[in-house]
Amino acid sequence: MNPAKKILFVVPPKVHVLDLTGPMQVFYEAKEYGADYELHFISFQNDLTSSAGLRFWKTDNYKKITLSPGDYIFVPGAEMEYLRSASFKKQKGFMKWLQSLHKKGVSVCSICTGAFILAEAGLLNGATCTTHWKRITELKKTYPSVLAINNILYTHEGNIYTSAGITSGIDLALAIVEEHYGPLFAHKISRELLVYYRRSSNHNQGSIYLDYRNHINVGIHTVQDWLIENLHRKTTIDHLAVIANMSARNLTRTFKKITGITINNYMKQLRLEKAKTLSNNPGLTSEAIANQLGFTDSRQLRRIKK
Numbered sequence: 442m443n444p445a446k447k448i449l450f451v452v453p454p455k456v457h458v459l460d461l462t463g464p465m466q467v468f469y470e471a472k473e474y475g476a477d478y479e480l481h482f483i484s485f486q487n488d489l490t491s492s493a494g495l496r497f498w499k500t501d502n503y504k505k506i507t508l509s510p511g512d513y514i515f516v517p518g519a520e521m522e523y524l525r526s527a528s529f530k531k532q533k534g535f536m537k538w539l540q541s542l543h544k545k546g547v548s549v550c551s552i553c554t555g556a557f558i559l560a561e562a563g564l565l566n567g568a569t570c571t572t573h574w575k576r577i578t579e580l581k582k583t584y585p586s587v588l589a590i591n592n593i594l595y596t597h598e599g600n601i602y603t604s605a606g607i608t609s610g611i612d613l614a615l616a617i618v619e620e621h622y623g624p625l626f627a628h629k630i631s632r633e634l635l636v637y638y639r640r641s642s643n644h645n646q647g648s649i650y651l652d653y654r655n656h657i658n659v660g661i662h663t664v665q666d667w668l669i670e671n672l673h674r675k676t677t678i679d680h681l682a683v684i685a686n687m688s689a690r691n692l693t694r695t696f697k698k699i700t701g702i703t704i705n706n707y708m709k710q711l712r713l714e715k716a717k718t719l720s721n722n723p724g725l726t727s728e729a730i731a732n733q734l735g736f737t738d739s740r741q742l743r744r745i746k747k
Contacts, residue, residue, distance in 0.1 A: 444509070445477040445478055445479045446477065446479070446511060446512055446513065446621070447478075447479045447481060447508055447509070447512040447513070448468045448480050448481070448513050448515065449481045449483060449506060449508060449513065449514045449515065450464075450465055450480070450481070450482050450483070450517070451483055451484065451485075451514065451516045451517070451555075451558075452482055452483070452484045452489055452500050453484070453485070453486075453516070453517070453519045453523070454486050454488075454489060454490070454519065455490065455491065455492045455519045455520035455522070455523040456489070456491050456492065456517050456518070456519050457491070457517060457518045457519060457520075457553060457606075458491045458492070458493060459608070459610075460517030460555065460606060460607065461515075461517040463552075463607075463608060463610045463611040464515050464517075464550075464552060464611060464613065464614035465480065465515075466611075466634065467611055467614035467615055467618060467630060467634065468480055468614060470630050470633045471622070471630050473633075474626065474630065474633070476618065476622055476626075481506060482500045483500055483501045483502065483503045483505070483506055484497075484501075484503070485502070485503055485532055485534070487499060492520045503535055503538055504538070508545070508547045509546075509547070510545060510546030510547060511547075511548075512547050512548070513547065513548045513550060513617065514539070514542065514548070514550065515550045515551075515552065515614075516539075516549065516550065516551045516552065516555035516559060517551075517552040517553065517610070518551075518552055518553030518554035518556075518573070519554060519558075521554060521576070521579070524554060524557045529561070530561070532561075535562075536561055536563070537562075539558075539559070539562040539564065540562055540563060540564065543564055543600065546600060547600065548600040548602065549564060549600065549601055550601075550602035550604070550617075551570075551572070551602070551603045552609075553572060553573045553576075553604070553605070553606025553607060553609075554572055554573060554576055555572075555603075556570055556571070556576075556580060556587075556589075557572070557580060557583070557584075559601070560580065560583070560587050561584075564601055565587040565601070566586040566587065567587075567588065568587065568588060568598050568599075568601055569590060570588065570589055570590070570598075570603040571589060571593050571594075571596050571603050571604065572589065572605065573605055573606035574591055574592075574605065577589050577590075593605065594612050595609055595616065602617070611634070611636060615627050615630060615631060615636070624650035625650055625669050625670065628650060628654060629666075632662065635657075649707075649710045649711055649713075650669060650714070653665070653701065653702060653707065656699040656700070658695065658699055660684075660685035660686055660687055660692070660695075661695060661696055661700070663685060664681050664685045664696070664704075665707070667681070667684050668681075668707070668708060668711060669711060672708075672711055672712060672733070672734050672735055673733050673734065673735050675735055678692065678693060678704065681704065692704075709745055712735075712742075712745060713745060715733070715734060716734060716742060727739035727742065730742065
């Protein structure tokens with residue numbers, strides 16, 4: 442049995458609370474749904490107060506934590522006044538610690554101005570990255586070797602992730618959960634957080650599993666979840682209506698009204714996406730793929746591709 446992935450949150454002085462708690466809540470909810478995560482919190486300073494004045498209880502010192510390849514460190518943003526200070530520049534030991542874990546294969550993720558901390562550690566030299574739009578120019582000026590870009594929610598290069606800050610930290614955390622447990626699981630966490638519109642790194646979702654979900658109708662969400670998990674089964678509108686707890690006529694009308702497409706079109710797009718994924722497996726024949734999509738033969742699969 443593989444050990445749980447450790448998700449380590451750094452709490453820097455003058456931390457922006459939402460940068461910390463947004464991604465933290467994502468992984469907490471994922472744990473509640475069965476994800477194998479361990480959450481830990483560390484700091485490199487004992488006296489901690491957030492940018493808004495919230496005081497923190499003592500956290501573990503970073504030197505006490507052991508991480509392995511495949512674990513994650515999240516570095517949230519902090520007040521720029523602190524990140525420009527001599528006190529911040531003196532944190533050489535912490536910067537070397539970050540460098541060593543990065544080389545070891547631990548993924549390091551920044552939220553908002555946390556990118557300045559990664560840059561100070563030298564982890565963003567020559568790397569594509571981002572931060573809050575107000576701080577892009579200063580990040581480039583302070584650390585000329587970074588390839589900071591604007592108008593993007595988050596970046597991923599090797600085992601370095603950076604995000605634009607504030608709520609985009611939630612998007613980044615959800616994207617990582619999706620990498621580990623798949624899009625349907627990530628969507629369930631989105632719903633738990635009432636984040637009904639998942640955004641990708643460039644804000645172009647491009648995923649049938651997450652598109653058409655920008656609504657709060659529980660019945661339609663339940664039907665969409667059932668269809669994603671049961672494409673191999675034949676179904677009828679009457680059966681889906683029972684799942685949605687509404688009449689067949691109301692289901693058909695409501696589904697089209699709040700998603701913008703019909704149920705049949707939605708099922709077609711689900712099948713096309715799953716067929717594309719399954720086709721990457723050289724061990725599966727066209728007939729086997731068609732069977733997993735609920736078709737009797739591969740001719741039906743070829744027809745929906747036209």
